[in-house]
Amino acid sequence: MKKLKSVESKTQNRLVVLGAGESGAGAAYLAQQQGYDVFVSDFGAIADQYKKQLQDWNIRFEENKHTEAEILNATEVVKSPGIPEKAPIIKKLKETGVPVISEIEFAGRYTNANIIGITGSNGKTTTTSLTYFILKNAGLNVGLAGNIGKSFAYQVATEKFDHYVLELSSFMLDDMFQFRVNIAVLLNITPDHLDRYDYKLENYAASKFRITQNQTGSDYFIYCEDDPETLKVMEGKKIEAQQLPFSIKKKLSPGAYLDQDQLIIHILKEHFQMSINELALQGKHNIYNSMASGIVAKVLELRNETIRESMGGFKNIEHRLEFVAKISGISFINDSKATNVNSTWYALESMSTEVVLILGGVDKGNDYSMLKDLVKHKVKAIVCLGKDNRRIHDAFEDDVEVIVNTFSAQEAVQVAYHLAKKGDTVLLSPACASFDLFKNYEDRGRQFKQAVKEL
Template sequence: MDQDNKISNQSTPSPSDGAARLVILGAGESGVGAAYLAQQQGFDVFVSDFGGIADNYKKQLEDWRIPFEEKQHTEELIMNAAEVVKSPGIPDKAPIIKKLHEKGTPVISEIEFAGRYTDAKIIGITGSNGKTTTTSLTYHILKDAGMNVGLAGNIGKSFAYQVATEKFDWYVLELSSFMLDDMFRFKVDIAVLLNITPDHLDRYDYKLENYAASKFRITQNQTVADYFIYCADDPETIKGMKERTFGAQLLPFSIQQKFEPGAYLDNNDNIVINTTQEHFTMSIQDLALQGKHNIYNSMASGIVAKVLELRNETMRESMGNFKSIEHRLEFVANISGIRFINDSKATNVNSTWYALESMTSDVVLILGGVDKGNDYTMLNDLVKQKVKAIVCLGKDNKRIHEAFDDMVEIIVNTSSAQEAATVAYHLATKGDTVLLSPACASFDLFKNYEDRGDQFKAAVKEL
């Protein structure tokens, strides 16, 4: 809370103060984009990354003549900042962030910074699971309808870079809890909260309520002219809502009960969306995205589209032809009658639950990586019903063994995507599915979840 007050009580530094110094910590997609926008706005910009900077980002900074450093944080070049934009991946407990907070220097996200320089309307989407799918689907529907819309946040080109180089009327932003933590004055016109399940608890003192509070920041600064779209079936969301008041108009979605206004599933398995506009209905059989979790994702995107008064025919077409995103329940190949599915983006237990819930055959499950304080018990019933073998893919698989040794006859340890794919192939029989849905972060053996998914797909294609 102190940080909230610190930001809101300080004036925003601007170049008119005589080239105000803006320091950017982290030179990934968001940091480099923020640096470009800051330079364009006349700030004295400096970029510092405690790790190495990827060659493509280094080249961009060099081409733009923006000073930077890597593999260190030089305090005298950072502590003189009027304001700091930090990468979502840097925790508040990092020594340099602690020092900046102690000094009273505002530390904000790239989204907060970029939001100052655009008049575009914002659709913000958050949740523990389904963010990327729902953000991509919403963008797909709006773009197909002919809207002038950008896609940013945790996905695609950085928001700041697009604000500097494009002129969109709308943005669809995928917002992680880490981004929301460093957003203060930024306002989302249409906010979507899909669900709240335990994730990243290592960043939140292992308290679910702290993580939930981050998710609810998506509604801060909203007014009666805005909308808050949420899942009425999600217990943590409903619990959090009881403790808060909301300025925006509330639009719930549910597959368990009827909501008007809002979205629900009727007795004939049709999604029904009712805002103030004409009702929208669509059979779940006609949705491009199948599985129970994707009914929720489609409902959320559909409510956004109806709020924007898009035509029902356009919505139906877009929701029926959307191509699933890479690394999220992505079909890879069918080899000897065995289906291989890449769900590398499943970096928490809840995502893996959704993946298993949508499986219709016996499964050889590839699990493992960096465990973020996972509780695997929610998988127990699905593992008993559907999983014939588990292939562990990680440096430390002890907790997976503890969770499932008594439940699954075969659990094998592997240390590469190639080994995992090969072992899983030999454990599976015709009609089975080999599912990479790790429930863990990827940083022990891979650069990120994309790298893990790409290596898995390459390994499958070599079988």
């Protein structure tokens, strides 16, 4: 457990928050509570709900611009994870020597809760949600934050949780320096967001490993023994925390592994066993997610009965392999949260029927080659949903007979419905960001579900 740092009066300190979304508004509220002089600046328009919050709290803010005179005299800046290092205002702050940190880093100063941090290219939202569900079911006083739910800073300001389960993206980790994670989980490392890392996988991998940066021998690092990129980084890295790996390919002790259809967790004196057929989350990738969550639960010495009950009764999050409806014998599944190729690979891998795949959006330099084999064997048609679909056509024209372009969720669903037959699955798993036609992946998923209901 961390010791709460003594925080001196901050009245003289001026904190600027860049970005007024969930994390920015929460950071501003906590900063005000801690006696900072706070100013919030957003280069875009601020959503009504956050504008109202800032007004209610009497926090000064601006939108659709960054006034340099207001920003560059900050003692410290908390920036939204969405703002890249290359943004002009960030470059200027760095030049003037003003520290730029994340909301997580800032909020971490004001809590002595036990921190469970979960990162990875794929599966982190599911694993974070499942871990929180297990801890909550076990009666722990636990908060859920990071990339999910209410902002960490806002919860630190308004709640008194003993534990936090945080979903941590690489962008959040990049701006974390002193923050310490007591139980760190790294699920996997696959190419994603490489445009933010000079198109170098090793830079992105180094970012993920920042989750271990302040750990001590009393902390835990939970990782996938089957993930080559994770192992590659670990070869040249000294990790202070106690290591607990998981694998579906080999037996591990301490750690978690598969023995035929039994998921086994064996750490210290703790032993847990459960049939994978009883897990609420099915598919190979979800065995990994369940193993990671199960190890966290055993580190916290939760009862096997509670873990088994939670892992068997968990409902998956919205937009992640979410079953929508069955119409004329055709299943419709919303996996809008699959914004990279690897997520779509996991989705296809878990399908046991023929698939009509809805793919496309803003391509982040995607390499579709890893999907080719699964597409060849499982996908009967691809429905493109995006403004520019050339790269999808180029990638799959030899593997699929039918590739159709559509420009709205409604059109995509209608075309997919006509291409599918009884027993098939229509899968929205785009492998791309959503900003060309939608506000975000949630908007895309909800429009998809609405279109299915209208069939």
